[in-house]
Amino acid sequence: MKSPDKTALSAHVLDEIKELPAKYPQPRSAVMPALDLAQEELGHLTPAAMSEVAAALQLDPGYVEGVATFYSLFHLEPVGKHRFYVCTNLSCALRGANEIVDHVKKAIGVGRSDQVSADGLFSFEEVECLGACEFAPMMRLDHRYHYDLTSEAIDTLIAERRGVLHTRGEVAAKAAKAPEGPVKKPRAPRKKKADA
Ligand code: FES
Numbered sequence: 001m002k003s004p005d006k007t008a009l010s011a012h013v014l015d016e017i018k019e020l021p022a023k024y025p026q027p028r029s030a031v032m033p034a035l036d037l038a039q040e041e042l043g044h045l046t047p048a049a050m051s052e053v054a055a056a057l058q059l060d061p062g063y064v065e066g067v068a069t070f071y072s073l074f075h076l077e078p079v080g081k082h083r084f085y086v087c088t089n090l091s092c093a094l095r096g097a098n099e100i101v102d103h104v105k106k107a108i109g110v111g112r113s114d115q116v117s118a119d120g121l122f123s124f125e126e127v128e129c130l131g132a133c134e135f136a137p138m139m140r141l142d143h144r145y146h147y148d149l150t151s152e153a154i155d156t157l158i159a160e161r162r163g164v165l166h167t168r169g170e171v172a173a174k175a176a177k178a179p180e181g182p183v184k185k186p187r188a189p190r191k192k193k194a195d196a
Contacts, residue, residue: 008048013041017056030057031067035074044075072125072191080108080116080123082161085140085189086149088126091133096149100137101126103151107158121161127189140189 009017016037020030034057038049045068054061068074072085084104088097101124105111108122116123132138135147141157 008046009038009041009052013037014052014056017053021057027057028059028063031059031064032071035064035068039074044078070190072127072189077114078116081121082123082142084108084122084124085127085130086124087128087130087132087136087138088192089129089133091129092136092138095136097137100139100149100151100154103154107154119162122158125189126192128192130189 017034020034021027024030034053035045038053039045042049050064050068051061054064068076086097086101086104088101104124108117108124110117110123113125130138130140130145132145132147137149138145138147139149146153146157
């Protein structure tokens with residue numbers, strides 16, 4: 001459970017993290033699930049939490065920090081409860097991904113990826129190809145891929161998470177206008193490289 005005021009991990013989470021290496025052939029493989037547990041508790045990865053993960057796994061702190069900074073799945077600053085990972089690589093860009101990003105920003109009321117919506121619910125990020133180019137433009141939200149995006153589909157997803165759509169009929173009617181594609185195994189999003 002997210003505890004925004006905490007900066008370090010509780011004893012029971014550290015115990016869980018210490019048990020992880022035994023589940024993998026290479027103990028280093030435990031670093032991502034360990035960071036996941038840390039982030040789930042704190043909402044984002046504080047320097048103290050990364051140090052604690054490194055100590056619990058007996059890994060070099062620089063290695064743990066390197067993993068945390070490589071994947072945009074991990075956050076070093078507070079983020080919204082729901083984060084849009086919008087792919088803006090070539091296939092998605094050719095099919096309107098930049099307009100989708102503009103719509104997301106406007107709909108949640110933020111101008112940059114390091115900002116969180118006023119209600120604390122949403123933030124967004126542009127990411128590299130998520131391996132579902134045939135369904136462009138697409139994104140990941142709440143551990144699920146969403147395909148063939150439109151402004152209406154974005155509005156529906158936001159309304160659902162704000163609890164604005166109350167009845168099954170309302171949700172179904174909206175979903176019929178903005179269908180989701182087949183489920184693919186979500187790939188950990190990679191940060192978009194800064195423009196040269
Ligand atoms: S370019 Fe967007 S999923 Fe591949």
